[in-house]
Amino acid sequence: MNAARARLVAxxxxxxxxxxxxLGWSIWRFARGEASVDPVEEWLHRSGKTAVIILVISLAVTxxxxxxxxxxxxxxxxxxxxxxxxxxxxxxxxxxxxEQGLAWSFILEDVTERPFIVSGTVAFLLLVPLALSxxxxxxxxxxxxxxxxxxxxxxxxxxxxxxxxxxxxADIRDPLIVAGIVVLLLGVRLYYWGRKRAARAAAAEG
Amino acid sequence: MHFHKKKPWDFIRSSEITSETHYLNRREFMGASMAxxxxxVMRPDSAAGASLRPGVQDPEVGAVTYGESLRGxxxxxxxxxxYNNFYEFGTRKxxxxxxxxxxxxxxxxxxxxxxxxKPGTYSVEDLAPPAEVEDRIYRLRCVEAWxxxxxxxxxxLREIISKVEPTANAKYVAFETAVRPDEMPGVSxxxxxxxxxxxxxxxxxxxxxxxxxxxxxxxxxxxxxxxAPLRLIVPWKYGFxxxxxxxxxxxxxxxxxxxxxxxxxxxxxxxxxxNPNVDHPRWSQARERLFPFGRRDTDMFNGYTEMxxxxxxxxxxxxxx
Numbered sequence: 001m002n003a004a005r006a007r008l009v010a011x012x013x014x015x016x017x018x019x020x021x022x023l024g025w026s027i028w029r030f031a032r033g034e035a036s037v038d039p040v041e042e043w044l045h046r047s048g049k050t051a052v053i054i055l056v057i058s059l060a061v062t063x064x065x066x067x068x069x070x071x072x073x074x075x076x077x078x079x080x081x082x083x084x085x086x087x088x089x090x091x092x093x094x095x096x097x098x099e100q101g102l103a104w105s106f107i108l109e110d111v112t113e114r115p116f117i118v119s120g121t122v123a124f125l126l127l128v129p130l131a132l133s134x135x136x137x138x139x140x141x142x143x144x145x146x147x148x149x150x151x152x153x154x155x156x157x158x159x160x161x162x163x164x165x166x167x168x169x170a171d172i173r174d175p176l177i178v179a180g181i182v183v184l185l186l187g188v189r190l191y192y193w194g195r196k197r198a199a200r201a202a203a204a205e206g
Numbered sequence: 207m208h209f210h211k212k213k214p215w216d217f218i219r220s221s222e223i224t225s226e227t228h229y230l231n232r233r234e235f236m237g238a239s240m241a242x243x244x245x246x247v248m249r250p251d252s253a254a255g256a257s258l259r260p261g262v263q264d265p266e267v268g269a270v271t272y273g274e275s276l277r278g279x280x281x282x283x284x285x286x287x288x289y290n291n292f293y294e295f296g297t298r299k300x301x302x303x304x305x306x307x308x309x310x311x312x313x314x315x316x317x318x319x320x321x322x323x324k325p326g327t328y329s330v331e332d333l334a335p336p337a338e339v340e341d342r343i344y345r346l347r348c349v350e351a352w353x354x355x356x357x358x359x360x361x362x363l364r365e366i367i368s369k370v371e372p373t374a375n376a377k378y379v380a381f382e383t384a385v386r387p388d389e390m391p392g393v394s395x396x397x398x399x400x401x402x403x404x405x406x407x408x409x410x411x412x413x414x415x416x417x418x419x420x421x422x423x424x425x426x427x428x429x430x431x432x433x434a435p436l437r438l439i440v441p442w443k444y445g446f447x448x449x450x451x452x453x454x455x456x457x458x459x460x461x462x463x464x465x466x467x468x469x470x471x472x473x474x475x476x477x478x479x480x481n482p483n484v485d486h487p488r489w490s491q492a493r494e495r496l497f498p499f500g501r502r503d504t505d506m507f508n509g510y511t512e513m514x515x516x517x518x519x520x521x522x523x524x525x526x527x
Contacts (some may be wrong), residue, residue, distance in 0.1 A: 023235070031272065035498075036289065036299065036300065037284070037285045037288055037497050037498070038289060038299065038352065038495075039498050039499075040495065040498075040499070042297070047316070080388055092373070096436035099495070099501065101501055103493075106490055106492070106493070109490060110489070114487065114488055114489065114490075115487070116487075116488040117487075117488070167488070169297075169350075169470075170293070170297070170397050170398055170469055170470075171293075171297040171395075171397045
């Protein structure tokens with residue numbers, strides 16, 4: 001194994017472990033009896049916030065690559081995206097099992113009637129095809145449409161932000177910070193997209 | 207001699223937390239102890255001592271304990287004091303316990319103003335003389351759909367009302383929380399329109415259940431995070447009506463400004479009666495969560511229907527939520 005490959009493996013292992021910290025922290029706190037008086041709320045919030053943070057980091061990969069020219073970042077995007085989905089699954093599972101006790105009539109009422117839950121459900125459902133199509137085989141099979149399909153992540157992100165804002169009682173600082181970062185990341189992408197278009201137009205004229 | 211008269215709030219029973227055997231044993235035990243010590247003062251440390259939880263101290267004052275039937279379902283002192291909403295100290299549930307250490311609840315005065323014959327500045331002891339305080343176990347139902355059973359110490363608000371003698375013009379009672387930026391780190395942010403304000407219709411305020419707490423869990427003082435030194439308890443309404451650290455009580459003619467209603471009128475009404483049939487826009491109110499795990503069906507008026515329903519006769523409670 002050459003040095004570059006060894007470094008990549010080490011970095012990936014590091015990202016893996018970092019992504020598992022929030023889950024490990026929850027388990028550790030609960031096992032030691034240190035979890036909040038309301039462990040269900042603690043788990044819901046931690047899994048939800050972790051999913052959002054990792055999703056935003058995965059969205060930052062391309063802008064970071066553009067700005068720094070470091071192509072290595074690209075190698076972590078799938079890993080991050082799948083971990084974001086993993087925490088989203090935990091979030092949904094905690095909601096279904098602990099918050100609602102698998103009472104499907106209440107769950108159905110929530111996911112159809114309450115904008116706060118509807119937006120969360122939409123966000124989750126949009127992430128499902130992205131996670132399922134992240135295997136090497138899917139990427140190869142889907143070809144160009146893979147990239148188009150994965151643009152759904154922006155729609156998912158918008159739904160996540162709505163869910164995040166609507167979930168707050170009065171203090172919406174956290175979701176606003178996240179929204180600000182997402183807008184910034186989108187801005188970087190739009191800037192490079194605009195430049196590319198201009199360059200293409202110039203080339204066509206020339 | 208004090209008789210343990212069966213008080214109207216005694217009827218609530220929730221054997222769902224306590225195991226049924228334990229529950230039946232307790233009833234048997236209580237029956238036996240009642241027969242044996244008929245008329246004895248029910249103190250947290252005496253007759254029902256078998257179900258005492260850690261953290262209960264022998265009260266200095268000989269207070270009468272009501273709400274025996276909820277005793278076995280009490281949440282722990284730790285739960286009651288480390289998980290609550292008190293945005294003046296921060297918006298997370300852990301914040302009040304963590305950031306209320308600098309708060310000075312003594313000395314304290316409450317300004318009584320408006321339509322009263324005896325307005326003025328009262329001390330906590332004036333309003334709730336230590337010799338007159340009693341213990342009551344109530345279920346507290348938060349609008350966020352969780353609930354706890356909490357043993358409060360304090361005095362009926364009606365006692366305070368009769369002390370200050372409202373005029374015939376007093377239709378509502380308005381309350382205000384302290385705002386002390388140096389002692390309350392949360393008020394430096396405009397999360398809510400400080401000071402926190404709440405209010406009741408005068409008949410609600412004078413209801414036998416409405417309580418002014420000065421302590422909890424057999425202790426004479428409220429922890430800062432729970433609203434020291436004086437807070438309201440309105441057990442058939444959602445928790446946000448139970449305003450904490452009160453500095454002003456005004457008797458007024460018009461329905462007063464209330465903070466949460468002003469912040470989100472579609473979510474938090476003036477009455478805020480616990481009602482399983484009227485949902486919050488973000489969640490159902492039909493059930494509530496218990497800590498650390500578990501659920502129960504929410505009772506109309508939080509289980510206090512017999513004592514409060516008459517005040518809302520003829521009102522459409524889905525409109526006046």
